[in-house]
Amino acid sequence: MRYEFNWSVLWSGQSGGWLLQGLLTTLEISTLAxxxxxxxxxxxxxxxxxxxxxxxxxxxxxxxxxxxxPLLVWMFFWYFGVPPLLPRAVQDWLFNHGAEFWxxxxxxxxxxxxxxxxxxRSGIQxxxxxxxxxxxxxxxxxxxxxxxxxxxxALRLIVPPATNESLNLLKNSSxxxxxxxxxxxxQTRQIETYxxxxxxxxSAGTLIYLALCLSIxxxxxxxxxxxxxxxxxxxxxxx
Amino acid sequence: MLDFSVVVGNFRFLIVQGFFGLGSFAGxxxxxxxxxxxxxxxxxxxxxxxxxARPAWIxxxxxxxxxxxxxxPLVMVIFWMWFxxxxxxxxxxxxxxxxxxxxxxxxxAYFGEIVRAGVQSVPRGQVEAATAVGLTGAQAMRYVVLxxxxxxxxxxxxxxxxxxxxxxxxxxIIGYVDLTKAAQIVNNREIRPFELYxxxxxxxxxxxxxxxxxxxxxEHRLTAA
Amino acid sequence: MTRVxxxxxxxxxxxxxxxxxxxxxxxEKINRTGVLTIGTRTGxxxxxxxxxxxxxxxxxxxxxxxxxxxxIGKKLGKPVRVEKKESTPPTRIPLLSSNAxxxxxxxxxxxxxxxxxxxxxxTFFVTGAQFLVKKGSPxxxxxxxxxRRIAAQQGSTNARxxxxxVPTAQLREFPDQPGAFQALTQGQVDAxxxxxxxxxxxxxxxxxxxxxxxxxxxxxxxPYGMAMRKNESDFRHLVNVGLMEAIESGKYFxxxxxxxxxxxxxxxxxTAENKRFLILQVAPK
Numbered sequence: 053m054r055y056e057f058n059w060s061v062l063w064s065g066q067s068g069g070w071l072l073q074g075l076l077t078t079l080e081i082s083t084l085a086x087x088x089x090x091x092x093x094x095x096x097x098x099x100x101x102x103x104x105x106x107x108x109x110x111x112x113x114x115x116x117x118x119x120x121x122p123l124l125v126w127m128f129f130w131y132f133g134v135p136p137l138l139p140r141a142v143q144d145w146l147f148n149h150g151a152e153f154w155x156x157x158x159x160x161x162x163x164x165x166x167x168x169x170x171x172x173r174s175g176i177q178x179x180x181x182x183x184x185x186x187x188x189x190x191x192x193x194x195x196x197x198x199x200x201x202x203x204x205x206a207l208r209l210i211v212p213p214a215t216n217e218s219l220n221l222l223k224n225s226s227x228x229x230x231x232x233x234x235x236x237x238x239q240t241r242q243i244e245t246y247x248x249x250x251x252x253x254x255s256a257g258t259l260i261y262l263a264l265c266l267s268i269x270x271x272x273x274x275x276x277x278x279x280x281x282x283x284x285x286x287x288x289x290x291x
Numbered sequence: 292m293l294d295f296s297v298v299v300g301n302f303r304f305l306i307v308q309g310f311f312g313l314g315s316f317a318g319x320x321x322x323x324x325x326x327x328x329x330x331x332x333x334x335x336x337x338x339x340x341x342x343x344a345r346p347a348w349i350x351x352x353x354x355x356x357x358x359x360x361x362x363x364p365l366v367m368v369i370f371w372m373w374f375x376x377x378x379x380x381x382x383x384x385x386x387x388x389x390x391x392x393x394x395x396x397x398x399x400a401y402f403g404e405i406v407r408a409g410v411q412s413v414p415r416g417q418v419e420a421a422t423a424v425g426l427t428g429a430q431a432m433r434y435v436v437l438x439x440x441x442x443x444x445x446x447x448x449x450x451x452x453x454x455x456x457x458x459x460x461x462x463x464i465i466g467y468v469d470l471t472k473a474a475q476i477v478n479n480r481e482i483r484p485f486e487l488y489x490x491x492x493x494x495x496x497x498x499x500x501x502x503x504x505x506x507x508x509x510e511h512r513l514t515a516a
Numbered sequence: 517m518t519r520v521x522x523x524x525x526x527x528x529x530x531x532x533x534x535x536x537x538x539x540x541x542x543x544e545k546i547n548r549t550g551v552l553t554i555g556t557r558t559g560x561x562x563x564x565x566x567x568x569x570x571x572x573x574x575x576x577x578x579x580x581x582x583x584x585x586x587x588i589g590k591k592l593g594k595p596v597r598v599e600k601k602e603s604t605p606p607t608r609i610p611l612l613s614s615n616a617x618x619x620x621x622x623x624x625x626x627x628x629x630x631x632x633x634x635x636x637x638x639t640f641f642v643t644g645a646q647f648l649v650k651k652g653s654p655x656x657x658x659x660x661x662x663x664r665r666i667a668a669q670q671g672s673t674n675a676r677x678x679x680x681x682v683p684t685a686q687l688r689e690f691p692d693q694p695g696a697f698q699a700l701t702q703g704q705v706d707a708x709x710x711x712x713x714x715x716x717x718x719x720x721x722x723x724x725x726x727x728x729x730x731x732x733x734x735x736x737x738x739p740y741g742m743a744m745r746k747n748e749s750d751f752r753h754l755v756n757v758g759l760m761e762a763i764e765s766g767k768y769f770x771x772x773x774x775x776x777x778x779x780x781x782x783x784x785x786x787t788a789e790n791k792r793f794l795i796l797q798v799a800p801k
Contacts, residue, residue: 120453120499121492122460124471129492132484135702147704219361226364230464232670232690237366245606245671248613248633250374258363258371265362304570315571377615381540383553384616386601466602476566479559479694482701482723 061247062256071256074239078264081153081235082222085160089221092165094207097172098198111169119166123227126163131155131231156228164221171217175210176202208279215272219265236260297483298490305487309473310494317385318468324459327394328452334395335402340432342407353403360400365458369393373465390462398455405451409444410436442513449506453499460495470494542618542744542751547592554580555603555617559694561717562781563623563641563740572600575775576621576742579640579759583767584619584742587758604692606671609633612745619744619755623714625673626741635748636741637755638797640768642790643713644734645674648700650727655707657732661685667696667705674709677736693718700728711738717782760798768794 061067092114099111118126131152135143146154179202187197229238240257244250298305304314312319341353360368372393377384413436421431463472474487481487546552556577557564564574581598589596603611608620612634626636647666649655655664662684668675670689678687688705690696697718700708708715712730719725742759744752762768769786776784 116500117496120457120496120503122457122471122495124460124463125488125492125495128471128475128484129488132478132698133488134485137485143703147702151704223364226366227461229366230691232688232695237364237370240367241370241606242670244610248609250610250614254367254371254374258367261364261367262359262362266358269362301570308570373616374610374614381615382545383551383599383601383618385599475694476558476570479692480566480568480721482698484698 057252058247058249059252061243061249062252065247067243067247067253070239070242071236071260074234074236074257075260077153077233078222078225078235081157081160081228081233082225085157085164085225086218086221088157088161089164089168092162093168093172094203096165096169097176098203100169100173101176102194102198115166115169117166118162119170123159123163123224124230126159127156127227127231130159152228152231152233156225156231156233160221160225160228164217164224167220168214168217171210171213172206174213175206178209179205205281208281211272211276211279215269215276218272219268222264222268223261293486294483295486295490297477297481298486301477301481304477305470305473305491306494308468309470309491312469314468316468317387318472320459320469320471323387323390323394323462323467323469324456327391327398327459328455330391330395331398331455332402332448332452334399336406338399338403339406339410342403343410357400357403360397361404365393365397365461366464368397369461369465372396386462386465386467389465390459390467394455394458394462398451398458401451401454402448405444405447406440408447409440412443413439445510445513446506449502449509453502453506456499456502457495542748543588543592543754546588546596546618546751547594550594551597551599552580552585552588552619553599553601553617555601555608555611555620555622556580557604557622557693558602559692560623560714561721562775563714563717564621565717565721575771576623576640578771578774579762579768580619580621580742582771583762584621584755584758587761588754591754604671605669606691608671608743612743618751619742621742623711623740624743625711625738627673630743633746634743635746635752636743637752638759639739639741639793640759641713641740642793643711643738643740645677645709645736645738646712646715646730646732646734648697648708648710648715648718648728648730649706650700651729653706653729653731655731658682658735661707664707665705667699667708669693669696669710672710673736673738674711678709681735697722713782713784716784720782763794763798 062071096111096114099107100115102108134155135146135151138146183201183205184197187201188194192200225235226237228235229241232238234242236257240253243253243256247253308314308316308318310320312322338353338356341349342357344350344353369390372389376389376392417435417439418431421435422428426434459469460471462469463475466472468476470491474491478484478487540548554577556572556574558566558572560574562574563576564572566572577600585596585598601611601617603617603620603622605624608622608624609630611617612620620634624630624636626639630636647655647657647661655661658678658681661678661682663686665686665688666678667688667690668678670691675687675689678685688696688699690699693710693714696705696708696710699705710718712734715730719728719730722728742755744755759768762771772786773780775781776786
């Protein structure tokens with residue numbers, strides 16, 4: 053059977069609107085998940101380097117458990133497995149406000165939080181110990197030392213691998229289509245379901261992802277150059 | 292309340308069919324992961340070296356290849372392969388072939404970057420010494436640079452292999468009956484998602500954790516040498 | 517960026533030129549490989565589903581294996597094997613058009629719109645669309661769903677009809693039946709709409725069937741057919757011959773009894789009208 057190309061399906065009918073909606077949903081879920089991941093990542097990454105064993109162990113458990121399981125399994129777990137265990141009022145609110153979006157967001161955020169934690173931990177560990185000792189000698193508590201001295205330096209050091217992880221987060225948002233989040237890849241399937249033009253739909257989606265990733269990467273590269281600390285070159289492996 | 296009997300009752304199906312791939316369905320996480328890792332790695336060596344080649348007609352396509360596949364989600368690549376391959380070959384292709392091709396093509400870009408970084412981390416002096424001793428460029432690569440590069444690459448390589456192992460779960464999206472799909476099939480019937488997905492999370496965890504432990508041991512042995 | 521675009525363009529051009537390369541018909545392909553690949557469901561009892569012993573079985577699957585394949589085998593003069601692939605409402609036509617499967621044998625409704633993209637066999641089952649709701653729900657049929665949250669399968673006739681006829685209903689589309697049913701059980705939606713027989717099948721297999729009920733008159737006519745690619749008249753003829761011979765010889769009714777009889781998976785008596793319709797489809801020799 054010959055495949056007949058028909059590129060106009062991308063902008064005629066509902067396809068254009070679907071693509072736009074998909075793009076917006078992808079950006080929404082990725083941004084929110086990114087904020088969650090950064091928060092969890094900084095918290096657990098820092099906790100893995102503090103002097104107290106129990107805190108280190110707790111953070112390590114979080115990281116090792118969540119990053120070693122595929123994201124797809126987490127998606128199903130958060131969407132199908134968790135809501136029935138929540139109180140009825142929360143469930144009702146969730147189901148009226150897009151439960152699949154929130155489940156996907158949590159799955160993405162918690163998973164990438166664990167991965168970012170490794171990046172941040174490497175960053176912290178590559179700072180010379182003397183910095184920490186000097187901070188303590190000046191009378192700062194451990195918490196203040198981290199907040200005012202260690203973390204600001206670490207965060208500037210890890211911009212390249214963190215960019216890599218952030219792009220991974222954006223790309224991984226596509227996995228949310230399995231729990232019917234209407235993000236970009238889901239919409240390309242939707243277009244293809246209703247118009248049977250698979251190649252056109254997939255091309256549109258692919259081009260949009262490429263454009264997104266390349267622009268974010270370029271933006272972050274520029275950011276990295278501005279924030280680079282001369283003299284402290286770090287070889288930080290990503291999770 | 293939690294009821295793990297659904298896991299016990301379907302344990303054979305989940306593990307023997309889903310994980311190992313022995314059964315009436317076309318599937319198996321291991322059956323897909325092992326060839327994908329091996330083939331992806333070798334393809335990655337090829338791509339990585341191509342990115343370092345002097346002639347532009349080799350280097351530029353390799354760079355475009357890497358930049359392209361690092362800018363699209365793996366799910367997209369899987370869908371592309373799912374629709375394109377049968378069209379081109381005009382033949383129904385088993386999900387296994389589609390998934391394997393998608394994984395190898397996609398991961399080759401990532402393995403390629405690791406190989407490239409590894410080769411570039413070998414000091415220039417080594418190459419110069421090799422040429423001084425009389426080895427050609429290719430021989431220098433084979434006997435001097437690559438072995439050292441491989442040693443440097445081991446941590447990143449194993450990390451990427453673990454990522455690939457986890458990514459095989461995405462093959463379930465096109466109906467390949469791996470561990471994740473097997474859990475879905477059982478869940479569709481019994482509706483006990485918490486127990487089932489927790490169980491397969493643990494199975495995946497056991498595998499990837501052992502892989503990273505082995506990696507750490509390998510790294511110790513190589514750096515101690 | 518321009519480099520990437522040019523690569524993409526090159527890919528597209530290559531694919532479009534590769535398309536007319538070979539022009540083998542489905543029957544020639546089956547003759548060559550000895551395999552008929554069908555796309556079928558995994559969660560639509562009793563048409564095609566995975567049972568408690570984790571075997572892939574069903575009424576549609578039996579029709580293919582016991583009625584259609586013998587007809588093809590007899591014509592080609594060699595045994596033909598069946599290979600099953602999972603297909604769902606959103607993926608079945610793409611799978612067919614991309615040559616991933618040769619025949620869709622599940623729960624696909626024959627419609628005029630769909631006939632523009634694929635060909636259908638004879639009708640092998642007749643049903644209509646209804647709603648599955650929690651017992652005691654205020655929803656009684658398509659008249660009472662305005663503004664409610666309704667689950668449907670992505671790409672199904674039901675989804676399209678609800679969207680057209682009741683635009684105020686909040687339609688939530690799912691890739692497959694189990695996901696939609698789970699949404700219903702968790703209270704994410706107020707009703708799940710699908711063809712009556714599929715709802716009956718779902719109910720028969722549900723953990724606590726007493727909590728749910730099927731409501732509403734058929735709000736649409738849903739004749740099931742097996743779908744195949746267009747312009748394959750000899751393949752389509754064989755599929756129809758297989759079905760006709762099964763109806764004529766009684767094999768069809770034997771299979772019907774097995775899956776829909778009183779002792780079957782989903783008891784659903786065959787009305788006299790539908791039985792007559794099936795028999796009248798059999799063209800004389």
